[in-house]
Structures are given as structure tokens and as C-alpha cells.
Amino acid sequence: MKPNSKLLQRLRSWMRGRYGQNDTLNRFLNNLALLLIVISFFIRTGWLLLIAVILIGISYWRLFSKKIYQQVAINRGFQRFWSPIVRPFSRLKYQVKQHWQYRFFRCSQCHQRIRIPRHHGRVRITCPNVDTNSKLKCNHRAWILTPEYNHAMPAGLKNAFDFLAFEGARKPAKIISYSDNMRGGQFGAAALVPVLQRLGMVVLPKPTPIGNVPQTLQSNGHFIDNAPLSKRYDHALHQTLTEITYYTTVLTTTPFPTD
Structure with missing residues (x-):
């Protein structure tokens, strides 16, 4: 018909x-x-x-x-x-379907439940929340690389920060956002600022946006030859490195007075 x-x-x-x-x-x-x-x-x-x-x-x-x-x-x-x-x-029915397709493990430290697909051979499981905590404890600065999802940060990134307490307190944090359009994920970076501030991190001003990623970057992270915005973003990333190095030096040599 x-x-x-x-x-x-x-x-x-x-x-x-x-x-x-x-x-x-x-x-x-x-x-x-x-x-x-x-x-x-x-x-x-x-x-x-x-x-x-x-x-x-x-x-x-x-x-x-x-x-x-x-x-x-x-x-x-x-x-x-x-x-x-x-x-x-x-x-x-849902539980049977889930256990038929996945295996479930629980982290011994943060008690987060982790789901792993079956029939993928031998795999090594690392809890992302515990790994994030240990990295922030050992470093004097933090690079936050985030895409933009629905004019905000991805849910997985927010969930990772929910497991932090004071590991990043009084440490400089630089946000680098990216997207497939000219905005460069600026809404995702803006949504991330209050979260980092609530954790006590020193969020550096003016995040570094990287836009038009498919036309600018290769799959290995290198710039595409003769890309229209490659020089601009290369300069912005070098400036970002200089900025966070400066603030890290300042906050390390002249730390906050202890409470």
C-alpha cells in the first residue's frame, strides 16, 4: 500500500x-x-x-x-x-541477560561495580576511580581533557570526579576541551569549572578549546598536515603548557599555609 x-x-x-x-x-x-x-x-x-x-x-x-x-x-x-x-x-529476565553477556566485578577499594563483556579472552581490570585518585596524589598539577556532551561534560568524567575528596586540593588544573565544531567544547569546559573548584583545585583561567577535531587531528593525536587551524591550536597548546608550568612552580615553591 x-x-x-x-x-x-x-x-x-x-x-x-x-x-x-x-x-x-x-x-x-x-x-x-x-x-x-x-x-x-x-x-x-x-x-x-x-x-x-x-x-x-x-x-x-x-x-x-x-x-x-x-x-x-x-x-x-x-x-x-x-x-x-x-x-x-x-x-x-534483565539479570539473566546481563549475566549472559557480561561478568561483574567489584573494586575492593571504592566498591564500584565493574561490568566486563564476556568472550573477550583474558583481560586486565583497572578501576578508573582508584587510578584517578592515585595519579592526583602523586602529581602537582592536573590536565583535564574533556569533550562536550549535550552542552556539558560527559557523565563518565563527572562520575570519576565524584570519587575524589582532597586528592586534588590546592593543585592547579588546566582544562582542555574539544569537539567536532568551532566551539571546541566550551560548554563542557564551563560545566567542569565549578566541579573542580568544589574539589579545592585551582582552576586556571581561560580553558583551551580545540575545535573541528576530525579536520584538524589524526587518530594518533598529531596535527593533519596543512590543516587550516593546526598552527593556531599548536600555539594554544604550547601556551597552555607554559601557563600550567608557571602556576605549578608558583604553587609548589610557595605553597598555601596549612590550616
Whole structure:
């Protein structure tokens, strides 16, 4: 049937103002009717088939009903009854599927649960939260490289910072953001500033944005030859290195007085 056929247009016009939803109750009625039809083939009784036809009729009556709000209320009432019954089975199905596809481990230090795909051979597991803590403790400065996700920082990066306490306190932090457009991930960098400040880090002013990454950088991190913005970003990164080196020297040789 063509999308613009007259029959399809008439069907759409006829369904306008009707319920037309294959909701939870309708799916239950149709599945129960199908089960009764299959059972009737083995038991050879006509009353099961009659009940199945009645259930299908009720389903289509609700589907074509013009009392939309009434059908919504009926479906919500059925969901309040049906959801507690099927919720344990849905949870069990999800857990079986997860354990079939993944193996789960728990970090002994931060107790973070880690999920690893199965059938990938022998792998080495390193908790990113513990690794981040140890690196910040051993270094006098922090480079924060972040993309921009939905005008903010990625959820994984925020989750990593949630496990920090005082490991980065009073240490300079320089934000380098990147994206596939000219903004260079500036919204992600702006969202990251209050998080780092709350951790007690000295956030250096003016983050370094790197824009148009696919047209500027290769997969190994080197600049593409003759890229239009390669010289500009190369100068900005060298300036970033000079800036954080200066602040690290200042804060290391002249530390904050202890509380």
C-alpha cells in the first residue's frame, strides 16, 4: 500500500479521534487470546476458542473507542494491578541477560561495580576511580581533557570526579576541551569549572578549546598536515603548557599555609 493512497488516507481520517493504542491491557488480552487458541487445538473444546474471540473483540473495541480518557484510565488501573506481578519476572529476565553477556566485578577499594563483556579472552581490570585518585596524589598539577556532551561534560568524567575528596586540593588544573565544531567544547569546559573548584583545585583561567577535531587531528593525536587551524591550536597548546608550568612552580615553591 502506497503511503499516499486514498485507502490509507481514509483509514487515517477514520481513526482520528479514536484511542488507537496497543497498550498494556490490549497486549495482555491479545496474548491471552493467542494462548487460549493454542490450548484449544489440544483440548478440543469450543469454549476456549469462544473466550479467545471475546478477548480479541474487547481489544479491538478499546482500540477503536472514541472515549480516549476512559481507556487511558482503564489501562492505568490494569497496570497498577499487573505491574507488581510481572516486575520480578522482568527483573529476573534483565539479570539473566546481563549475566549472559557480561561478568561483574567489584573494586575492593571504592566498591564500584565493574561490568566486563564476556568472550573477550583474558583481560586486565583497572578501576578508573582508584587510578584517578592515585595519579592526583602523586602529581602537582592536573590536565583535564574533556569533550562536550549535550552542552556539558560527559557523565563518565563527572562520575570519576565524584570519587575524589582532597586528592586534588590546592593543585592547579588546566582544562582542555574539544569537539567536532568551532566551539571546541566550551560548554563542557564551563560545566567542569565549578566541579573542580568544589574539589579545592585551582582552576586556571581561560580553558583551551580545540575545535573541528576530525579536520584538524589524526587518530594518533598529531596535527593533519596543512590543516587550516593546526598552527593556531599548536600555539594554544604550547601556551597552555607554559601557563600550567608557571602556576605549578608558583604553587609548589610557595605553597598555601596549612590550616
